Structure formats: C-alpha cells, structure tokens
Amino acid sequence: MTISSPSTPEARQLRSAGYCLFPGVLDRRLLADLIQVTEELVSRVSPEDRERYRYQGSNIAIDDRHPVFTRLITCPKTLDAFTQVGFTDPKYWSGYLLSKAPHAPSLYWHQDWWAWHIPCSADEEPSQVFAMYYLTDTRRENGCLRLIPGTHRKRIPLHDELPPAHTDETYHSDEHSIIHGLHPDEVDVPVKAGDVVIGDARLLHAAHANQTDERRSCLTLWYFPHYASLPETIKAAIGKMSPPRENAPSIMRDILVPPYTGTAEPCQFNRVPEEYLAR
Numbered sequence: 001m002t003i004s005s006p007s008t009p010e011a012r013q014l015r016s017a018g019y020c021l022f023p024g025v026l027d028r029r030l031l032a033d034l035i036q037v038t039e040e041l042v043s044r045v046s047p048e049d050r051e052r053y054r055y056q057g058s059n060i061a062i063d064d065r066h067p068v069f070t071r072l073i074t075c076p077k078t079l080d081a082f083t084q085v086g087f088t089d090p091k092y093w094s095g096y097l098l099s100k101a102p103h104a105p106s107l108y109w110h111q112d113w114w115a116w117h118i119p120c121s122a123d124e125e126p127s128q129v130f131a132m133y134y135l136t137d138t139r140r141e142n143g144c145l146r147l148i149p150g151t152h153r154k155r156i157p158l159h160d161e162l163p164p165a166h167t168d169e170t171y172h173s174d175e176h177s178i179i180h181g182l183h184p185d186e187v188d189v190p191v192k193a194g195d196v197v198i199g200d201a202r203l204l205h206a207a208h209a210n211q212t213d214e215r216r217s218c219l220t221l222w223y224f225p226h227y228a229s230l231p232e233t234i235k236a237a238i239g240k241m242s243p244p245r246e247n248a249p250s251i252m253r254d255i256l257v258p259p260y261t262g263t264a265e266p267c268q269f270n271r272v273p274e275e276y277l278a279r
C-alpha cells in the first residue's frame, strides 16, 4: 500500500511505534451507557466461558445493531482521529468486550494480524487497527495495556516463543510462562476512561493482571483503515468471515465493511509472522 500519511505526531507515532492515543473521545453520557450495558453482558457469561477466557477476562462479541455500540463504532471524535492519522477509507469489522474481574490474571503477549503470508504485512501502513477504549481509568495495578513499541514491523526473539493468539494454546498457557512475563522493552499504556488507543494489529501487546477489587473493562473495535486499498484476497477473506449485515442501522452504512462482491479466492487465515516481519 503506498499511501502518504499526514505528519501529525500521532500519525508518526502510529507508523513508528505501532500505536497512538487520543484523549477524551467518549463523552460522559456514552461512557455511562457503555458501563451499564457491558456490566449486564458480563453478568451473563457462563462459568465455562469465564474459565476459558480467564486471561482476557471475557471475550464477548458485541452486537453492532445495539444502539450503544452503534454510537461507539461511529463515535465522531474517533472518526476525526482516524482522519488525523491518515486513514483513507476506515471500515469497521468487529468488536469485543474484554472485562477483567477483580484479581484477574495478566493477558498473554500476542499480536492479532491474520494474513502474514500476504506482502502487505510488511508495509508501513497498517492493514488493520484496533481502537481500544477502557471504561475505567487504568494503571499497572488494575491491568492496563502494555505493549512493545516497534514490534509491528520488527521481529524480536519473543515472536518465536508465542503460540498463535487466542487459541487453546494461549487459553491454557501457564500464567508464569514467558508469554505472560515482563519484557525489558515493554511500555505501559495507562489511560483515562473514554480515551482511545489506536494500534496496529501486528503490534505485540498484553495487559497486566488486575490486582484491585474493581472490575476493569475494555472494548476493542477492529477497523480496516484503508479498506479500498486492501489486496482482493484479503477483502474476500474479510467478506467470508463477516456476519450478514442487511439490517444494519443507517448511521452504520458508511462505516461497515461492505459485502465482498468480487471473484478473488479468500486468503488463508495465518496468524504466524513469517518472511514479511523483518529482523
């Protein structure tokens, strides 16, 4: 992808370090409504899912037809932030509620890109990004995000130790193993409730354990920042993995990934970084 990005500090940081932060994008009303709806969702998690997703806390796919999530996905200040970092055609794909109960363990190191065998995986421009919102202020003690800057484009030894993200291997990993450990190059990303962290899906990230008596909830939304410029095989794969969305609210029409109508074969789902992640 050859796209010239703007020279704002956030745009530069996103390309060089793999993430950036915009403060205060959610207003108080939306934040309060999100807290109410997500508490209800978390209260309905089965004991089996609570155990399976104990490192993420929960892994609840959000319903983008629910009015509160529609407001979040189309949040004007986040869409404005996308413009400021140079996204040419942002399209929303999916979102998850990751809610750490009091005293929940750390989240394992991982990256979330899934088409590593396609050459665009080496590009400076991200093919996929997360927009992460926290519903409480975060810090190391209550399980803030941590990440290793630059690892979206540079291989480090840890890459070769990690199983593919969000699989049985990570769900059943040992809390004291290297994939949960501290890394000398990691940085904490503490935030205020209502900030948004925009990050490259290729970036190695994790979260600290929640050592407090309070719940810590995160909403991660996935977007393709330059959807129109993605390789056809990736667009076909996205189309195959996306839920049907004929009944999407009208406010969502412009931001949702469109149905794939081309003829390309979907590329494989491949979470393992190979030749396109440079040493």
Ligand SMILES: O=C(O)CCC(=O)C(=O)O
Binding pocket: 056, 098, 107, 143, 144, 145, 205, 206, 207, 218, 220
């Ligand atoms: O809980 C967090 O802070 C990050 C969550 C995350 O990256 C994930 O579950 O994939």
